Amino acid sequence: LIAEAEGFSRTAYQLLSKLGDVSEMNFSQEELTIHVANCEILIVRLGLNISSTVMDAAPKLRYIASATTGTDHIDLEAARQRNIKVVTLKGETAFLESIPSTAEHTWALLLALLRKIHVAYSHVVRGGWNRQRFRGNNLAGRKFGILGLGRVGRQVAQYALAFGCEIAAFDPYLETWPNQNVFRFETAAELLRWCDILSIHIPYD
Structure with missing residues (x-):
């Protein structure tokens, strides 16, 4: 059962169909509990909470697959x-090293904040054109701190280097x-005192 079907790869769907009966739908949390009774393999992303209640409603369930590194949505x-x-992507280091999506999104959000792109855009959409209200800040020369220098932290560090930042990190x-x-830095407190910008890349759990 593919419980979050929107955007699911058609190629992946065809491959799975060769292994057994595959159903797909975008379920709400309440709908999921109703439709998992005969499910043996449940494929999800981050939109649903796979709790003990869901599992109790699926007595035949043997596998939960999630194309994510985090597992906060699964009990x-x-x-x-x-x-x-x-089954998740956690620990699939070689594969994940080739995926820059999270780091790129981090950098996009950072630029939007520093350059006030989101509020400037809303201002222009409403018919405004007051440039002085939305003066941004440069990244070059800033002290850029990274909390957690794992895969994403390292990728973000490369972007910070390209933008001319001074970079430091803490990862015990x-x-x-x-x-x-x-x-x-040897402690998180030292990093926090030093940096102008802090980018956090540590697991929730």
Whole structure:
């Protein structure tokens, strides 16, 4: 059962159809609980909460697949208790290194904030043209702090370097520092005191 069908790859759908009966629909949380009774494999993204209630409504469920690195939307303990295997992209390092989507989105949001693009756009749509109200800020020369220098943090660091920022980070889990262009702080507090801009790239859990 593909429970969040919007934008789902047609190629992937065809491949899955060769393995068994595949249904797809964009379910609400309430609808999902009703339609999972005969489901053996549930494919989701981030829009639905796969709770113990959902699992109890799906006695045949054996796999939950989510094309995400995070698992906050899945009750992992409930899945473990029911012998349901959870398959995600977490740990798929080689594959994920080739995907810059999150880092690019981070940079787009940062530029929008510094250049006030979102409010300037709304102003123009309403017929305004007051440039002085929306003066932005440069990135070049800014002290750019990164909390968590994993895959996304490293990608963001490359963008910051290209924009001429001074870069530092804190990550207590790295034994080998991956980027010599990024200064390493020993504590998060030191990083926070130093930086003008902070980009956070750590898991919720």
